[in-house]
Amino acid sequence: MADFQIPELREYPTIPKLEEGATAHLSPFIAKPDHQEALGFPGELVENWEQKAIEEMGDLLNKYRSFRVYMDACVKCGSCTDKCHYFQGTNDPKNMPVARQDLLRSVYRRYFTLPGKYFPKLVGARDLTREVLDEWYSYFHQCSQCRRCSVFCPYGIDTAEISMAAREIMDRIGHGQKYCNEILGKVHKVGNNLGLPAPALESTLESFEEEIFEDTGAKVKLPLDVKGADVLLITPSADFFAEPHIDGLMGYAKVFHAAGVSWTLSSYASEGANFSMFIGSYANLKRAAERIRDAAIELGVKRIIVGECGHAWRVAYSFWNTVAGIGSGGNDPYAKKLQDQLDHSYPIPQHICEFTWGYIQEGKLNLDPSENDWRTLTFHDSCNVARGSGMGGYPGGQFDIPRNVIKAVCNNFVDMDPDTIHEKTFCCGGGGGLLTDDLMEIRVKGALPRMEALKAVVDEHKVTNLAAICAICKSQFTKVLPYYNMPMDMIVSVHQLVSDAIILEPSPDDDDEDDEDSQDD
Amino acid sequence: MSALYALLFIAATIIFVGGLYIKIRQYYDTPAPLVIPTMPAPRTEKGVAFRLFREVVLFESLFKSNKWIWLFGWMFHVALALVLMRHLRYFTQPVWDWVVLIQPFGKYAGFAMVIGLLGLWARRILVERIRYITGPSDHLMLALLVAIGLSGLGMKFVAHTDIVALKAFFIGLRNFSLQPLPNDPLLLIHLFLVFALMVIFPFSKLLHAPGVFFSPTRNQTDSSREKRHLAPWAAELEK
Ligand code: SF4
Numbered sequence: 001m002a003d004f005q006i007p008e009l010r011e012y013p014t015i016p017k018l019e020e021g022a023t024a025h026l027s028p029f030i031a032k033p034d035h036q037e038a039l040g041f042p043g044e045l046v047e048n049w050e051q052k053a054i055e056e057m058g059d060l061l062n063k064y065r066s067f068r069v070y071m072d073a074c075v076k077c078g079s080c081t082d083k084c085h086y087f088q089g090t091n092d093p094k095n096m097p098v099a100r101q102d103l104l105r106s107v108y109r110r111y112f113t114l115p116g117k118y119f120p121k122l123v124g125a126r127d128l129t130r131e132v133l134d135e136w137y138s139y140f141h142q143c144s145q146c147r148r149c150s151v152f153c154p155y156g157i158d159t160a161e162i163s164m165a166a167r168e169i170m171d172r173i174g175h176g177q178k179y180c181n182e183i184l185g186k187v188h189k190v191g192n193n194l195g196l197p198a199p200a201l202e203s204t205l206e207s208f209e210e211e212i213f214e215d216t217g218a219k220v221k222l223p224l225d226v227k228g229a230d231v232l233l234i235t236p237s238a239d240f241f242a243e244p245h246i247d248g249l250m251g252y253a254k255v256f257h258a259a260g261v262s263w264t265l266s267s268y269a270s271e272g273a274n275f276s277m278f279i280g281s282y283a284n285l286k287r288a289a290e291r292i293r294d295a296a297i298e299l300g301v302k303r304i305i306v307g308e309c310g311h312a313w314r315v316a317y318s319f320w321n322t323v324a325g326i327g328s329g330g331n332d333p334y335a336k337k338l339q340d341q342l343d344h345s346y347p348i349p350q351h352i353c354e355f356t357w358g359y360i361q362e363g364k365l366n367l368d369p370s371e372n373d374w375r376t377l378t379f380h381d382s383c384n385v386a387r388g389s390g391m392g393g394y395p396g397g398q399f400d401i402p403r404n405v406i407k408a409v410c411n412n413f414v415d416m417d418p419d420t421i422h423e424k425t426f427c428c429g430g431g432g433g434l435l436t437d438d439l440m441e442i443r444v445k446g447a448l449p450r451m452e453a454l455k456a457v458v459d460e461h462k463v464t465n466l467a468a469i470c471a472i473c474k475s476q477f478t479k480v481l482p483y484y485n486m487p488m489d490m491i492v493s494v495h496q497l498v499s500d501a502i503i504l505e506p507s508p509d510d511d512d513e514d515d516e517d518s519q520d521d
Numbered sequence: 522m523s524a525l526y527a528l529l530f531i532a533a534t535i536i537f538v539g540g541l542y543i544k545i546r547q548y549y550d551t552p553a554p555l556v557i558p559t560m561p562a563p564r565t566e567k568g569v570a571f572r573l574f575r576e577v578v579l580f581e582s583l584f585k586s587n588k589w590i591w592l593f594g595w596m597f598h599v600a601l602a603l604v605l606m607r608h609l610r611y612f613t614q615p616v617w618d619w620v621v622l623i624q625p626f627g628k629y630a631g632f633a634m635v636i637g638l639l640g641l642w643a644r645r646i647l648v649e650r651i652r653y654i655t656g657p658s659d660h661l662m663l664a665l666l667v668a669i670g671l672s673g674l675g676m677k678f679v680a681h682t683d684i685v686a687l688k689a690f691f692i693g694l695r696n697f698s699l700q701p702l703p704n705d706p707l708l709l710i711h712l713f714l715v716f717a718l719m720v721i722f723p724f725s726k727l728l729h730a731p732g733v734f735f736s737p738t739r740n741q742t743d744s745s746r747e748k749r750h751l752a753p754w755a756a757e758l759e760k
């Protein structure tokens with residue numbers, strides 16, 4: 001099945017023996033010149049790249065306090081060493097978070113600190129050479145920026161910040177990663193990761209409407225570009241084409257329908273994902289988020305709701321207000337231009353789970369959880385939701401609310417081992433811009449700790465399904481579950497469960513509907 | 522000898538204070554453009570202060586992670602803090618009441634400090650993962666700290682030094698008058714190593730001490746939806 005060894009599930013997770021260089025051979029494809037240039041980066045490795053890389057490192061040190069402090073603060077205590085899923089799955093010591101940081105820190109020390117200048121050997125400082133660059137390229141693409149290490153570091157050193165900085169430096173010297181940069185180029189050009197144009201999107205949505213109608217007899221709409229709708233839904237474009245994502249999208253549509261809330265998608269901003277975060281590029285982060293801002297202004301919506309996607313929710317929750325003024329409390333002209341139009345009695349942006357949970361609590365949704373009785377569920381906390389964002393306006397809401405939604409629509413739910421959920425959750429193995437076939441080996445190996453925790457509840461509690469609220473997690477699990485002898489369709493969307501349990505009134509026939517529509521107008 | 526040590530002391534102090542000032546200034550001046558607390562994070566400034574307090578005083582994250590590192594690391598730091606506070610008696614006249622109060626604890630904390638350090642050192646040698654990330658400077662740092670601890674304990678419990686004269690020396694320096702320093706080898710070694718540590722401080726991983734207060738993953742509030750957070754260089758992009 002694979003040309004590499006699939007790790008064995010361990011009964012009791014142990015700390016692996018080091019295997020130096022075990023995954024040194026893994027590197028993703030390099031971005032082509034046009035992928036690079038579309039994002040404002042040089043097309044290929046520039047001539048004086050060593051010097052340029054040091055300059056760019058200096059630039060980032062002055063712009064990011066996180067990077068500046070984290071380069072200095074590590075005491076090599078070792079607390080983070082066994083916390084990374086890629087280390088656990090590969091045994092490669094360079095996948096220990098601190099060792100990964102040291103790939104960059106060694107160069108920082110050489111060029112930016114006195115001891116590194118005069119006693120490089122003593123403090124582990126090294127010149128920036130081609131080998132070092134290759135090592136960066138390899139191991140900074142074996143980090144899913146999941147932030148698990150930062151939970152356990154006494155100074156909160158976040159390897160994600162460091163791998164973002166490393167990728168930004170590499171992009172700026174013309175040595176970017178194909179997967180992220182190509183996709184991001186499509187967002188800038190067409191509006192979504194797929195490069196799906198508006199007419200195709202429209203017909204896709206129509207086909208979903210038909211499918212829901214056949215299933216339920218209800219005329220549930222998936223509106224596109226409706227001016228004056230209350231809600232703009234921003235969702236990862238995987239929701240339009242991949243399984244089980246589509247079932248989640250139909251779930252959101254049913255909830256909107258049942259709640260009687262007017263909503264719309266945008267063909268201009270048809271992407272929740274923002275891979276700029278993975279490559280650490282503030283400029284691109286802003287540019288991609290501004291598409292959403294522009295769409296919101298253009299459509300005149302009052303609320304913005306985000307579909308099931310991990311990093312997209314981190315970007316939305318934590319960064320949108322900063323980079324695009326999408327949020328509340330802004331009082332500069334740029335922010336006000338959008339914020340004056342929004343209804344701040346709702347959280348901006350709001351997660352679809354917050355939205356659904358609100359209506360469930362109000363008893364506005366007619367749910368029959370027994371529809372899901374044939375399933376036993378567990379929930380995978382996606383890293384970017386768990387450690388990068390929040391929900392519900394209180395710490396830990398991001399853990400409770402999706403579970404509350406699941407429990408409202410499913411009678412059988414169990415959690416996995418407490419050391420593998422909530423803030424300690426393990427990455428699916430495919431986050432942070434690694435969800436590409438050229439990195440299959442690291443994806444499969446990095447999934448090990450999650451697969452072990454899952455297998456344990458499958459064996460003990462007969463769990464049949466794993467629910468998630470992240471497009472990347474869903475795609476990753478679909479791919480890697482079979483490597484661990486579990487069925488690929490175990491993974492489900494949370495709103496797919498809602499979709500299966502929600503009871504909709506069949507719509508009256510066409511004529512009546514038209515009447516209703518004209519009344520609404 | 523007294524003059525040399527007076528000079529060393531002054532030089533070390535200048536480098537220590539000046540170097541730390543520059544570093545802290547640098548951390549302070551560098552903006553944190555994005556909201557990145559490790560979530561779940563406190564919603565208020567007060568909550569953040571409490572989170573930092575737990576981190577600095579109890580080593581909360583370390584405790585979550587690894588009980589051995591926590592035990593040795595915490596033991597070392599708490600003991601060090603006690604020992605440092607106890608040392609205030611050599612620089613103040615009259616000695617503050619609370620310094621007198623902690624004297625009995627401070628006296629024995631030196632042992633805890635050295636034991637903590639040896640525990641951490643043992644992990645560096647015995648645990649493969651930690652051996653892998655340990656460099657020469659990490660061993661040297663431990664050696665330095667252990668040597669400071671042992672020379673100090675030696676003076677307290679084995680070969681007493683003339684503490685009255687020592688105090689006169691430091692108080693004298695404060696009044697710009699040079700008093701004789703006891704010519705005791707243990708004391709001279711102890712002081713020299715401490716000066717070395719002060720000089721190294723702003724150029725080494727000891728920067729974790731100010732660093733932890735500037736770590737955005739620990740010192741930011743979870744308020745990104747409610748407040749717009751904008752760094753000056755990022756605001757420029759909007760013009
Ligand atoms: S952020 Fe996640 S993937 Fe990256 S080093 Fe830390 S634990 Fe590993």
Ligand code: SF4
Nearest residue numbers: 074075077078080153
């Ligand atoms: S936990 Fe933090 S300080 Fe300790 S080794 Fe890891 S990054 Fe360094």
